[in-house]
Amino acid sequence: MRPGRPGAATALLRAVALLVAVVVGILLLAPPASAAPGESGPAEGPVVVVGMTGVRWDDVSAAGTPALYSLLTDGATANLISRSVRSWACPADGWLAASAGRRAADLPMETWGTCRVLYSPGSDGVVPGWSDYVRAAQEGSYDAVPGLLGESLAARGVRTLGIGPGAAIALASYSGVPVGEWQVRAAAPESLAQRVAAGLAGHDLVVVDAGTVRDRNRPLVWVEPGALQDGTDEEPAGPDLPDSEDWILSAPTRAEQVASVEGRVAAIIDAVRATSPDAVVLVVSLADSGTVPRMQLAGMLGGEGPVPGVLGSSSTRQYAMVQATDVAPTIMALVTGETLPAMPGTPMTTTGPAPDSHLFRLVDAAEHSLAVRPLVPGFFTVLVVVNLLLYAAAALGMNRTILRAMQASAPRRAALGRALLRPDGTTRLLRGLRIGGTVVAALPVASYLANLVPWWRSGSPGLVLWALVVAIALALGALALLGPWRRHLLSPIVVVAGFTSLVLVADVLTGATLQVSALMGVQPLVGGRFYGFNNSSFALHASASILVAMCAAEPLARRGHRWPAAALVAVIGVTATVLDGHPSIGADFGxxxxxxxxxxxxxxxTLEVRITWRRLGLVLGVSALLAISFSVLDWLRPPEQRTHLGNFIQTVLDGGLWNVIARKAGQNLTNLFGSTLTLLAIAGVIVLVVVVARPLGRAARAEADDDAGSGGRWGARFRAGYDWLRPRSTMARLEQDAVMLRPGVIALATAWTIGFALNDSGVVVPAIGMSLAVPLLLAVVATWLLRVRVANGPGIGARESLRRS
Structure with missing residues (x-):
């Protein structure tokens, strides 16, 4: 690499500073998140929160559950994600999320069963199990503080009434004693309605536990003893479910349990309408009915906005989708008009009118998220396997030493070795690598595009989804290899990487709806990211953007127009960075x-400027500063408009940085040592070094034997198998015909390395990036070698290999 002139380097640094200023200016002028619902003040009347667990929209019908169905006709509704610390949420977890405003959970109940029965406070007034809840929060990594909601309401003089054991948890203080007034839930719906009606007269907030629905094979367990309440009109503080060894045979059906909850909800809504017509009623199902996570029910009556409406939250920015962590901010906003920075969720508000198909869309979204969940691990396994097979075909099929060893081995392997050593065998191998690399690289974007078809509604959703992914990948591969641009050396990269970038960018600009419940996209039931670029899509976006920039600059750089080529790369880089880090678009801190x-x-x-440690340090420093500026600018917005970028800054200010680092580092290590993607990343590095980077580097140096002595005798023999790729035969001219190829590989390695270090997904970033880039690079190398064989004769590689052996 030629050292650049000092003047050129200085000018480059000035250009980088100018581009940074442009990016910051774009951020400063950026409007709030377009998908965020509008702000609203506190409710004019009292607020009633009706909480339950295990109730979903597929339980609701006009005839069977008219009170719950009235949420669809008279209010705003959504699916609620109840994800807690674990993959599924117990009743205590859901109510603790309301209490803490963050993910919180009970201690694991595996010793006794699945979930704990919720009890009423005892004679000391403390919620039973509160010490366990606090201990679990302290041992967790989400900085949850049970009791935050109750303490915040009490500090503002809000008059509260809690009815039932779940309400006691939601309104508990830091010590576990419910703030304000608390009552045992009446057994009869009529008596419950009377208590709610009486409570509305002297309270600003009434929280009612309407009951629990459990799967028949997932009963709640009595972890600790509890006393029954006196009086014929009282019921035990536990659920409406029998606790016995005969659970599966004696338990009420799901429909019977839902009917019990429906009766209480109907009584509460009737009481509110009769006594306080101006009250706002929030109905939420806060936890799962078993150990399989499912979307739950959420609805609001009396809120601002059109009726019937769609309920939404800035924490998800998705159609009719809210989280359990949004419940506490919603209560604070409705009762006090305030939001607490310590609560990462955002208030639920009506985002627009509900279409006629709203209930169908709610149930359909829930079914979609459930159907894709078991298919995700299998897809990633297949993605790893097909990439490893492709890498093996490239690394071993191109190695003459290995092929000659196969020729001397067992008859079947000997026949394969002889076939690949023949000129026509090598040609078939290269053609196979070209086709296979292009199609394999198209699999990631095909997994997103498959969501354009409602595959989850079919009788065999897994089979239909796989058929769609394979068909789209084959079609995109055919487009790259058979289109009018097929003779261009970089056509596989231009078409596949360009199409991948186009799809991902168009998706995040329109709300990231294509990523929701996609195989490599956003999984709502995980409750992580609902908008912007997740870790997989970021890896694809980064890799595709670099590959596109490399191809776009290639014609200019090959003609010697280095500055225009560098300017084009910079423009693409700024665009990709703004799209990725902008709080209203990609919202990706890492x-x-x-x-x-x-x-x-x-x-x-591109400018052929020598990379020194000083310049590298300057680049990294500017990068860190700009990344922090994305988050700070988002933090300057009102709390209800912030994304997780601004919430991260608030977490740092609240002293929770180390918990975040520990949680993300733990997840990074878990992925590194417990994921098959690690194999993909390691194999991708080996193939890049052996098949692409090393021959290119040797061609650039024109010193074929400078590293022949390293790695021992076996390593030297292994590398000697690739001597037919040495400068005199092929790779020297590849450096001339694709001058941006080596810079592109180095840029990819840089993005993957830093992404691996900074993202909580760790190895996912380089592995997913390699699943796109490495097959395309192999396709380009195979295309080049095929051209050389056509120009110089099909036996050139074999002849030179034999001459050196």
Whole structure:
């Protein structure tokens, strides 16, 4: 690499500073998140929160559950994600999320069963099990503080009434004693209605536990003894479910349990309408009915906005989708008009009118999220396997030493070795690599595009989804290899990477709806990210953007127009970074620190500027500063408009940085040592070094034997198998015909390395990035070698290999 002139380097640094200023200016002028619902003041009348667990929209019908169905006709409704600390939420977990405003959960109940029965406070007034809840929160990594909601309401003089054991948890203080007034839930719906009606007269907030629905094979367990309440009109503080060894045979059916909850909800709504017509009623199902996570029910009556309406939240920005962690901010906003920075959720509000198909869409979204869940691990396994097979075909099929060893081995392997050593065998191998690399690289974007078809509604959703993914990948591969651009050396990269980038960018600009419940996209039931770029889509976006920039700059750089080529790379880099890090678009904190250095290095290499430690340090420093600026600018917005970027800054200010680091580091290590994607990342690095980077580097240096002595005798023999790729035969001219190929590989490696270090998904970033880039790079190398064989004769590789052996 030629050292750049000092003047050129200085000008480049000025250009980088100018581009940084442009990015910051774009952020400063950016409007709030377009998908965020509008702000609203406190409710004019009292607020009633009706909580339950295990109730879903597929339990609701006009004839069977008229009170719950009235939420659809007279209010705003949504699916609620009840995800807690674990993959499924117990009743205590859901009510604790309301109490803490964060993910919180009971201690694991595996010793006794699945979930704990909720009890009424005892004679000391403390919620039973409160010490367990506090201990679990302290041992967790979500900085949850049970009692935050109750303490915040009491500090503001809000008059509260809690009815039932779940309400006691939601309104508990830090000590576990419910703030305000608390009552045992009446057994009869009529008596419950009377208590609610009486409570509305002297309270600003009434929270009612309307009951629990459990799967028949997932009963609640009596972890600790509890006393029954006196009086014929009182019922035990536990659920409406029998606790016995005959559970599966004697338990009420799901429909019977839902009917019991429906009766209480109907009584509460009737009481509110009769005594306080201006009250706002929030109905939420806060936890799962078993150990399989499902979307739950949420609805609001009396809120602002059109009726019937769609309930939404800035925490998800998705159609009719809210979270359990949004319940506490919603209560605070409705009762006090305030939001607490310590609560990462956002208030639920009506985002628009509900279409006629609203109930169908609610149930359909829930079924979609449930159907894709078991298919995700299998897809990633297949993705890893097909990539490993492709890498093995490239690394071993191109190695003449291995092929000659196969030729001397067992008859079947000997026949394969002889076939691949023949000129026509090598040609078939290269053609197979070209086709296979292009199609395999199209699998990730095909997994997103498959969501355009409602595959989850079919009788065999898994089979239909796989058929769609394979068909789309084959079609995209055919487009890349058979289109009018097929003779272009970089056509596989241009078409597949360009199409991948186009799909992902178009999706995040329109709300990231294509990613929701996609195989490599956002999984709502995980409750992580609902908008912008998740870790997988970021890896694809970063890799595709770098590959597109590399191909776009190639014609200019090959003609010697280095500055225009560098400018084009910079423009693509700034665009990709803004799209990734903008709070209203990609909302990805870990993306800009990886993208900015990668594109800066690509600009430097395009200009043939030598990369020194000083320049590298400057690039990394500017990248970190710009990444932090994304989050700070988001934090400057009102709390209800912030994304997780601004919430991260607030977490740092609240002293929770180390918990965040520990949680993300733990997840990073778990993925590194417990995921098959690690194999993909390791194999991808080996293939890049052996088949692409090393031959290119040797061609650039024109020193074929400078590393022949390293790695021992076996390593030397293994590398000697690739001597037919040495400068005199092929790779020297590849450096001339694809001058941006090596800079592109270096930029990719930079983005993957930093992304691996900074993202909680760790190895997912380089592995997913390699699943796109490495097959395409192999396809380009195979295309080039095929051209050389056509131009110089089909036996050139074999002849030179035999000459050196």
């Amino acid at each position: 993306g800009p620190p990886a993208l900015i250095p990668a594109f800066a290095i690509l600009v430097l290499l």
